Amino acid sequence: MIKYILPLAVFIMVSCQQKPNNEISKMKYPETRKTDTVDTYFGVKIADPYRWLENDNSEETAAWVKAENKITNDYLSQIPYRAKVKERLTQIWNFERYSPPSKKGKHYFFYKNDGIQNQSVLYMKEGLNETPSVLLDPNLLAADGTVSLGGAKVSKNGKLLAYTINRAGSDWSEIHLLDIATKQKLSDEIHWVKFSDIAWQGNGFYYSAYGKPDGKSEFVEKNEFHKVYYHEIGKKQNEDILIYEDQVHGLRNFAASTTDDEKYLLIYGSESTSGNTLLIKDLSAPKAPFVTISDNFENNYTVIHNQGNNFFIITDKDAPKYKLIQVNLNQPHSKAWKTLLPEQNDLLENVSVAYNKLVALYLKDVKSKMQVNKLDGSFEYEINLPGICKIESLSADKDDSLLFFSYNTFTAPASVYQYNLVTKSLNETFKPKCDFKSDDYETKQVFYKSKDGTKIPMFITHKKGVSLNGNNPCFLFGYGGFNSYYAPEFRIDRAVFLEQGGIYAIPGIRGGGEYGEEWHKAGIKCKKQNVFDDFIAAAEFLINEKYTTASKLAINGRSNGGLLIGAVITQKPELCKVAIPTVGVLDMLRYHKFTIGWAWASDYGTSENKEEFDCLIKYSPLHNIKPANYPATLVTTGDHDDRVVPAHSFKFTATLQQMQKGANPILIRVDENAGHGAGKPTAKQIDEAADIWSFVFYNLGVTYK
Numbered sequence: 001m002i003k004y005i006l007p008l009a010v011f012i013m014v015s016c017q018q019k020p021n022n023e024i025s026k027m028k029y030p031e032t033r034k035t036d037t038v039d040t041y042f043g044v045k046i047a048d049p050y051r052w053l054e055n056d057n058s059e060e061t062a063a064w065v066k067a068e069n070k071i072t073n074d075y076l077s078q079i080p081y082r083a084k085v086k087e088r089l090t091q092i093w094n095f096e097r098y099s100p101p102s103k104k105g106k107h108y109f110f111y112k113n114d115g116i117q118n119q120s121v122l123y124m125k126e127g128l129n130e131t132p133s134v135l136l137d138p139n140l141l142a143a144d145g146t147v148s149l150g151g152a153k154v155s156k157n158g159k160l161l162a163y164t165i166n167r168a169g170s171d172w173s174e175i176h177l178l179d180i181a182t183k184q185k186l187s188d189e190i191h192w193v194k195f196s197d198i199a200w201q202g203n204g205f206y207y208s209a210y211g212k213p214d215g216k217s218e219f220v221e222k223n224e225f226h227k228v229y230y231h232e233i234g235k236k237q238n239e240d241i242l243i244y245e246d247q248v249h250g251l252r253n254f255a256a257s258t259t260d261d262e263k264y265l266l267i268y269g270s271e272s273t274s275g276n277t278l279l280i281k282d283l284s285a286p287k288a289p290f291v292t293i294s295d296n297f298e299n300n301y302t303v304i305h306n307q308g309n310n311f312f313i314i315t316d317k318d319a320p321k322y323k324l325i326q327v328n329l330n331q332p333h334s335k336a337w338k339t340l341l342p343e344q345n346d347l348l349e350n351v352s353v354a355y356n357k358l359v360a361l362y363l364k365d366v367k368s369k370m371q372v373n374k375l376d377g378s379f380e381y382e383i384n385l386p387g388i389c390k391i392e393s394l395s396a397d398k399d400d401s402l403l404f405f406s407y408n409t410f411t412a413p414a415s416v417y418q419y420n421l422v423t424k425s426l427n428e429t430f431k432p433k434c435d436f437k438s439d440d441y442e443t444k445q446v447f448y449k450s451k452d453g454t455k456i457p458m459f460i461t462h463k464k465g466v467s468l469n470g471n472n473p474c475f476l477f478g479y480g481g482f483n484s485y486y487a488p489e490f491r492i493d494r495a496v497f498l499e500q501g502g503i504y505a506i507p508g509i510r511g512g513g514e515y516g517e518e519w520h521k522a523g524i525k526c527k528k529q530n531v532f533d534d535f536i537a538a539a540e541f542l543i544n545e546k547y548t549t550a551s552k553l554a555i556n557g558r559s560n561g562g563l564l565i566g567a568v569i570t571q572k573p574e575l576c577k578v579a580i581p582t583v584g585v586l587d588m589l590r591y592h593k594f595t596i597g598w599a600w601a602s603d604y605g606t607s608e609n610k611e612e613f614d615c616l617i618k619y620s621p622l623h624n625i626k627p628a629n630y631p632a633t634l635v636t637t638g639d640h641d642d643r644v645v646p647a648h649s650f651k652f653t654a655t656l657q658q659m660q661k662g663a664n665p666i667l668i669r670v671d672e673n674a675g676h677g678a679g680k681p682t683a684k685q686i687d688e689a690a691d692i693w694s695f696v697f698y699n700l701g702v703t704y705k
Contacts, residue, residue: 027075027665030067032654033060039589042610046589046623053650054590056220056639061650065639065670068653072634072667072691079694081704085496086690090116093492093686095434100404100416101128102395105158107180109135118145118681122152122163124180136163136178148679153198153205154180156262160233162198162205168640168673169680170219171195171596175207177233190237194223195596199258199265201283204232206243206256206265219642220594224250228267251598258283259306260398271297272602273482274520278303280311280329291329297602305353305398312340312358314351319343321516324351324358324377340377347516354396354403355421361391365445365457366487366508372421383419383426388443388459390487404429408489410461410504412438436495440464443488448507448541451533454522457514458507458538459488460547461498473700474503474548476539476576480531481560481603483513483520493689500702503547509534511560511603525605526615532567539575554578554696559644559676560585560603566621566652569630577664578699579633580692581621583644583676586652588620589613594645622648625655629662632699634692636669643676664699 034049055061076082094115101108108128111120119139125132141147150164150173161180164173175190175198196208208228213221228244231237244267246252257266263284269277275297279290294301299317306312309329316322317334324341340358341348347363358377362369368391370383385391387409394405401421406414407428416430443461450456466472475497479486486506494504508514511523511531523531539555542548553576557564562584569579589607591597605612617623633656637649653668660666669691671684680688697704 027071027657027667029071029657029666030064032064032657041589041607041613041617044613044617046617048590048651050651050654053654054220054594054645054647056646064650068668069670072669075665075667076691076694079698081697082690082694084704085694085697086686088496088499089493089686089689089693091435092495093682095413095432097413097432098416098430100393100395100406102404103397103400104154105156107154107158109152109154113682116682116686118683119148119679122149135161135180135183138165141165142167144673145681145683146673148681150679151198153200155200155205160186162200164193164196164198166679169638169676169678170640171642171676172218175231186233188231188233188235190231190240195226195253195255197255197257199256201230201258201262201265204230206230206258208254208256219640220645220647222593222598223596226253228254228256253599257303259303261306264306266303268301269297270599272599274300274517274602276300278313282309282329291332293327293332304351312351312353314348316517320518321346322348324348324360340375341373347513350394352394352396352403353398355399355401357421359394359396359403359421361394363485363487363514366459366485366514367445368487381424388445388488390489392489408487410443410459410488410490411441412436413490413492436499441498446541448537450510450530450537452530454510454530454534456507456509456534456537458505458541460503460505460542461494462503463498463501466501466503468546470543470546470549471552472501472503472548473497473552473697473702474505474542474554475696476505476507476535476542476553476555477561478507478509478535478538478555478557478564479559479561480509480511480523480535480557480564482511482600483517484560485512485514493685493693496689496693497696500697500704502702503542505538505542505547507534507538509538524603525612528604528615528619531564532571532619535564535568536572536575550575551577552700554580554700556580556582558582558584562586562644562648563588563621567619567624569633570621570624570626571619573628573630576631578696579631580636580696581633581649581652582636583638584621584635584648584652585644586621586648587623588616589623591644591648594647595642597644622652622655625652625659627659627661630656630660630664630666632664632695633666634669634695635667636671636688636692638671638673638676638680640673646670667695 037048037051039046097113099111101110107124109124113120122136123132124135138149146168148166150166152163161178164175173193177186177188192212193209199206229240230243231240253270255268265281267279278293278301281290282288302314304312311327313325321343323343326338349361349363352359358373360371372380390408392406396403403419407417408414413432413434415428418429419426442464446458447455555576562581565579565581566586585591592606607613635649635653637646657666
């Protein structure tokens, strides 16, 4: 099921050379024209003076962006160690990394990045011990690395590769085909694809797409009337067969999938980021109707396997922490469903079928747990995983005894592990060599109480032996939405902060998926304030426990997390010294009017509903900026972000600059040829990280070594 979320080298001593904060040129922001635009919501008049910044095609908006970027670049250029930050980031980033291999037919496929390649390269090999060869190198598609590989699917016969590419970070995709034996590109091309899987069946595949936009507003216009098509190899896109559409409900998305035996077509429908319908069709009988498993959006359903017309489905129906059920197409009604893996105290994340076993991944207090069960669901054993970790990219073949997965921690790059279901042996098959002293750092998990007494988990990573003197620089990162979460993972840019004595903390706040659907629902719509309270309580815990102090605290979140940061600094500007809202949802009254924004209404509600408007207006970051002493703020966005359109960041920045009463800078960094984040080339990631960390270090008053 597709979810639409979301989402420094050798330092020189600069204690004597560094300009104090007040010596950097005083900010003189560009004049931002105001209009008298006013909207009325249920009798309440709301001014929107910077509405014109929503027009991403206007010359005036382009001039504003250029002027703001110049102010930001001028500021950052005065930070004396900015180049050293970038140098160190490049050094740490430059290490070889692999994805876990996946098996299709007689070949194994995996991604590899040599270090600072802009995009990872797709490789293949015939056996695990054979020499791999390049199958597809997206770095050859654009000199600046701004064309990325979105996804790739190998046909069942192993002869063809269908892959999607995205340009400049946009969500719009193109599907292309490659002959695996000759590695030659076929002539087939499919455009205006978005939020789509590739589902092979016979001599073609299913995919999802929208109609062709008007060519003037494809990065902001609302996405409506998603359709599922079938493409036959060798034909033109205009010959593709329309398989499924909804002509009445334009704000629904549809994703197609096929079973491993290619006998069944699955159509998942969604109205938001949570809950889906599920239809199944027997493809061996062309006139067979779709069988309905779910016709509403109250719960989530994901098919993971089938044995004939028996389907194994993960669902949260009557199980907020999810369970695995078996559904027979001849008796699809819920009373006939059979539970294979009942709901547990821990969150069931995923189940894979391998070698006649069910391999279940659970999340226990935001840490991975893996167990093996028989196909009837009966428990066999738990696989012992070392330390605080998160298992990602689990690759399994139903006929193979080998499992492959990445092993993630906060203090070291992801390793690749292999587990043998026959010998029950766990082996590390690849360990990256990174210029970072992982053994010098540690991660612990703490629990603290939020404003209403709810117990919240938080990971804290720092150098071993750190002194809790209340004076350490601290970077607090949060999300809190869309049933998503951040578990242990190594972030290369965060390593630079840790090296300078920084403390990195991630709380598992409500609205996310740390503890299942109830945890998620405790932070949506008119309960959204719980999310902000949980994050504020995390900052206060770190301060009270002497990890840091407000003047040494930086806070960051991206996308929905950008909303979090915007809300926190408008509610409690004295909480921290630095704020970095990244690609944030900041105008809560109009977010649903752009691209896929309407799909987020299940989490946010909309201003078109009186009760939800009354809640949104209380915390919408844009509408709660008042004259105050705000923290040093660096807003970041991309000019091709068609997930959370950059107008959010533009209007928020202009308003915050106007209302800033203190001396801290309010800046915006608009990345060119960049989108919401997925597929961003390494060079751009390093540039952005260097600017962010230079800004953070400078404004926290860190002494660099």
